[in-house]
Amino acid sequence: MFNNWSELLPTIQKAFGALGKSNPKMVKAYMALGEAAAENEVLDAKTRELISIAVAITTRCDGCIAAHTDAAIKAGASREEVAATLATAISLNAGAAYIYSLRTLEAYDSLKG
Template identity: 55%
Template sequence: MTNEWQDRLKGLIKSTGGFKKAAPEVAHAFHAFEEATRASDVLDAKTHELISLAVAVTTRCDGCITAHALAAKKAGATEAEVAAALGTAISLNAGAAYVYSSKALDAFQSL
């Protein structure tokens, strides 16, 4: 499994580098936006990465999972902290399905 994620990281670096060459303004704006989320000292790097990793799971973004798993590790997150953040993502995603299921049932009943 380790090689799979290392290969994904290499592929991510290559593909985003290619996009940066094709659309440098967009790539720069994206990176500036991401850096802006770290500009204040309200969240430390580890907390920022734990949140990012949990969001990456809920948005099902393999590239984001790869990048933020590595960044969380570099920021000092423990496996237990990562598991806790991912547990929160799981509960939220299930909660979102529950809320949207209620909306879907309401739409069905109303139409």
């Protein structure tokens, strides 16, 4: 197993609360980002959480994976929907790696002169 997700999520939540006590304005601003994203209700909670999982995968954030997978489950996401989300994230990451590979070759050619 990569992580003990059942232990990771409460550990993150506890640490999040501790940081909030140290810097309440920062945590309030952080929480406001999620609230603002949900405010217009164009996307339902399940869709927002599936998108969040894809972003968590591409940014390699275990805490984000735990939190947003839990939220997706609570929003009614099926395992199949999560798997489809992962396929999308994988395809995007591969595409991004390809584009940045092209940029790297361009940098090499430019710097080599």
